[in-house]
């Protein structure tokens with residue numbers, strides 16, 4: 001029985017599953033984490049590669065029980081947990097490749113949790129709602145800036161609803177996150193607070209949200225509104241805030 005509350009929409013079609021795994025370019029000795037394996041459709045294709053280890057993080061205990069019955073592979077570790085809150089450091093691995101046909105109701109939270117663990121995660125490949133992918137890539141929001149500060153986001157392909165059981169009401173998109181080189185931000189909680197604060201009440205001028213000292217330091221006019229800022233402006237503004245606070 002598929003559960004609506006866990007947004008269970010299983011991917012079907014060997015062509016698509018194969019393509020997803022190809023995009024992920026899994027190399028021997030790589031440690032992979034699949035988020036929301038469900039009944040294991042994608043898992044089976046991942047196990048055809050020569051990955052070293054595969055962690056499966058699934059919230060539904062019944063799915064975990066089922067997976068344990070059908071998958072007999074020494075490389076697999078089953079974890080019954082919530083991926084929006086999961087502590088990836090607890091795995092004691094250095095480099096993780098994340099992949100998943102995400103539960104769409106919590107996809108943004110899973111993406112946020114990925115960024116929080118960025119030091120461990122050079123790449124992530126996610127199936128999300130097409131609209132979520134487009135907003136992440138083209139729109140300015142605290143989350144899109146939070147993600148794009150640390151990752152390049154690429155739109156790999158669209159997937160129509162008929163490739164899922166049951167078909168979702170929306171079109172899906174497969175995206176790739178590639179970590180950027182060293183960024184001098186260490187306190188992600190503070191960075192998130194900073195971004196949510198300047199994105200609150202978008203129409204308000206910046207000078208009414210943050211101290212003008214920080215704006216002056218980086219030469220950004222306080223009369224501007226948040227949507228007029230470029231990615232690099234958020235970064236320099238935050239760094240000046242960090243330095244002068």
Ligand code: SAH
Nearest residue numbers: 006009010011036037038059082083101103
């Ligand atoms: N990957 C499978 C199933 C995708 S559906 C396939 O492609 O066929 C999304 C899956 O994520 C479901 O199995 C659902 O139980 C699981 N899930 C939902 N919320 C979750 C959460 N917070 N953490 C981990 N898994 C979750």
